[in-house]
Amino acid sequence: MPRIYDLCARVQNGFRARLQSIAVPDTKMNLAVCNILYREGFVSAVARGNHMAPDATYTPTTTDNIATRRLWLTLKYKDNRPALNSLSVVSKPSKKITFTVNQMKDLAAGRRAKFIKPLAPGEIAILNTNRGVLELEEALKQNVGGEIIARAS
Numbered sequence: 001m002p003r004i005y006d007l008c009a010r011v012q013n014g015f016r017a018r019l020q021s022i023a024v025p026d027t028k029m030n031l032a033v034c035n036i037l038y039r040e041g042f043v044s045a046v047a048r049g050n051h052m053a054p055d056a057t058y059t060p061t062t063t064d065n066i067a068t069r070r071l072w073l074t075l076k077y078k079d080n081r082p083a084l085n086s087l088s089v090v091s092k093p094s095k096k097i098t099f100t101v102n103q104m105k106d107l108a109a110g111r112r113a114k115f116i117k118p119l120a121p122g123e124i125a126i127l128n129t130n131r132g133v134l135e136l137e138e139a140l141k142q143n144v145g146g147e148i149i150a151r152a153s
Contacts (some may be wrong), residue, residue, distance in 0.1 A: 098146055
């Protein structure tokens, strides 16, 4: 099963190679993280497809085709510069980093939380909470803590 660090590496490598679109494995976690990147303006589009190209018409995922299903991300550039400078993993399988709501408020306010550097302007944090995968500001609005999985700038 692909992990979040696989998604981060694929997206960063796609931007560094100046690709127009990239394919990542179609998992629930990848879809949730990609939707956050789309909402925050780091990618232009998220579409489902197979290993060859995005689908022209809706194709349901079944047990027969699950191995070939992919999420296709259209990468975003402005003035020939990538919209996403870095997408890095914070919590790893060997060290899970969970935050309470108060620690997340410190992180959002520009103060250090645990050993994590504060967020810079324009940077987002992606959290896995009991209400799904959320961006830091959404998690604060819903008043939930969780595991910080990645940060993007």
